[in-house]
Amino acid sequence: MESMNHGLGVDIAFLLLAALAVVTGWRVFRTDSMVRASFFLLVSFIAVGVIMILLAAEYLGVAMFFMMAVEMTVMALFMVMFMMNPAGLNPMNMVHQERIAIGAGVAGFLVLGAMALLAAFPDQPVPAGLEPVRSLGNEMLGDSMLIFESAGLVLLTTMIGVVVLSSHRGRYGAAAEGSMPPGLEPGSDPAGKPEEDEEGEHHHHHHHH
């Protein structure tokens, strides 16, 4: 540590941010609302992101901000929208399967703590002419940039396609109109089809298994 040429301010900032990350991480499990839990987790991640910037990983740190921001918003919103709690403001118990969780937590802490104490970390000061963004890009993607970019685009298209397909509303009206679910076996009746259909009479005897 002494060999690095950073100031006292960086040390103080690191300690404060580390404390913030740990405290907000702990609050995730002690709060009583899903929205609060998600955003405590976000604060914890942001603190880690700032620590990464202090470690001269400027791209990774800043990327952490926006990735976690979007991720936690989506998570909070989906939980609120689907989990039957008026806007997540009614108090909820945020922990379950406590014994397993405690066990996993203790084990994880011991392993990581042992690594921090026992592993030999390289002592490499950041070279003066380092371009962190460029070197990170080369390190992670190298020659495969085109493949990764194409894969990213395909994923985005897939996501949009899935949303479009799963919506009940199609461009030409209700998507389910006139459609038939596939059968459970090849050539069998449409699955889960209500019996009082126009053709219900005809298929009636097939339904007795």
Added chain:
Amino acid sequence: MFSELFLPVLMVIFMLVVGGYAVAVLDRLVASALGTPQAGGIWLAPMARGAWLLTQHANATEAPDWRAWRLAPALYLALAASGLAVVPWSASLVATDLITSVVLWGSVEALATVVIFLHGWSANSLLALIGGYRYVALGLSYILISMFVLIGVALPAESLQFTQVVASQEGLWNVIRQPLGLPLFLIVGLGMTFWGPLNLADSTDLAGGTASEISGPPRLVWDMARAAMLVAFSGVAATAFLGGWLGPWLPGPLWMSLKMLAVLSVLLLLGRLLPRLAPERCVTLMWVVLLPLSFIDLVWAGAVALWE
């Protein structure tokens, strides 16, 4: 120590105050030019309003999330400040010349979604909550488009740093080099700052949306933060597309201020001239029209960067 730590902070605070006031005055000027009479003098009215909000009490709702509710306006102001901190006023006059400042602006946009949702959610009130939901539903598309457009300006600069982006416009401003970029970015900017036609989070049909339940000092902070965010956005737009501090005769910071004022005026004028878009139309506009256009903009930017 002074120039490293305090000067940037002072600069950002100065921008927050002056910028917020400029937005308030400019918006009233635009309104009175369009035929809405303004009471009490255009220069004094923002101060009188601020003074009134300071004398008004902050109200309560039934069982809100107090911490989040009171923090959200301040956090939004802090985000606007972070945005202003990476806007360069000249090659050397910039509060934080982060090498990933373009990505930092992207994070500001993403975190703004969180803060706006939190503001609407924590009031424990119906119309505010709908406003928060609406912003999240639309915010994602704003962020995506804005990212693609900003990657476009990062390509010719071969850097994610705003100062480099400006330097790359020495010969030709990006507004000409990438003709789709600025219009796309301005529309997204209206959405991101939920202003005018894209003000769906704090809209009139929700009686103020996420801000419908706040009064007094929190409302003052929220209004200031919204104005400051608009200033930060116009700073980024001027930097990314209008050549930032570049320009003949005048000093750089002055050029930058003029360009920011121009962008601000366009945004405020659009805000007063257009009706509020229906949310569904807004979603269609973003995903069906603007997102493909931003792809084209990106491909265009890449092709031009290779050709140059």
Added chain:
Amino acid sequence: MAVNRLHKLASRGSVPVFPVLGKQGDGVLRHLALSPQIELVDSPRYASVLLVAGEIPADRFEPLRRVHDQLPYPFTTLWFRSEPWPHLERVARIDDLDDLPGALVTVHRELMEGRRDSAHRLLPDKPPNPWEGEGDFGQGGEGMMGGVPYGRPMAMNMADDIRDGLTLDSLTFRLGPFFFALPPGMAAEITLQGDLVQTWKTQLAPYPQPLDKVFFDARERPVPIAEVELARARHHLHRLFHALHLAGLENVSLRTLRLAHGLSTSSTLDGLRRALSRSGFFRLTAGGGALGPEQARMIGGPAARAAGMDDDLRSEDAGYRRLGFSPVYQAEGDTHARWRQLLDEIDQSLHLARLAERDKIHTERAGSVETPRGPWSERRPADASALFDELLPGLEWGDALATVASLDVAALADQPVGARPSGESRAVGGGTGSDV
């Protein structure tokens, strides 16, 4: 000292007023909107003065108390053509419309400069339901949720989504009777999923709306057609003003109002129409709410004509026939068609008024009249707010409110504009008279 200066500065701004509308109170909005000193606000949290305009019926006292208590301190109230409740201290009552803006400015200044005490809360400040939370997280029962910590059950009533199959938590709430985007006096119980209206139950019908006296006269005796048509155009312009405020077009809405105020046979609609179509009002804004034939017949008037019917009592009047009148109508019957219809009708009314004024033509058929609200022959147009219950489910919130703004559902009052409802001037003891 500094605090004094702050208060002095605060008193120099415009006056934020939250209007609570009683019967015949909505004219106040249109008067105050044109006063630059007054800022009409949509949320009680934004106001410094609560303006009670018009007589509030007893069944809306409780909501009024709740709205009253939502104004942040310091605030005060002003009652316009309405008797202040006797237990309120030092409350101002104003009866003259022209005095109102000045009085509002005065009470706000006095409040800011400390010469007037803030009003007090009327209701006790306690939650509507007792706290029933228990357990470590206050979740009030077994499991992750369960129990009713705020006296309210969890929203477990997940009805099928009627739009896209994405079933969300549904949220039931009551809105009105003082919500600015609903017709004055109307209240509804609404269930939303996301911002999609799942159910809409109109609980309080809007107040009957008074019309210009000329429509009442026209049933009795021949009246100048120019006068009838100008009153009709004015009524429609007033409705457009409210809708444009909702749509976020503040400048054009004020322009509409100014046109309505100075309306004469030489007025034209061209400028306003151009401003509207240029701003994209017909293409960009919220819409929907198409009426079926049955619904259109039920509401009648311009809304029915926007849905393709050409019923108009004016066609049966010889005076109108001499002016070459034939009804205009649209086909789609939705919100945007209703506004196009309204603009066309205003245009037509101005045209008819010009011709009728030149030739001094009077109505000839007594006993029935086509009011701006709909046909009035034997019976006055009745309240049609129940229409919303079937029309609004399935619309997004913005579309639903735009639809509400575009439909004139209130019944017709039995007295024209300006007629004082009987018994209003009765004396009330307790010294609660005007003190401004």
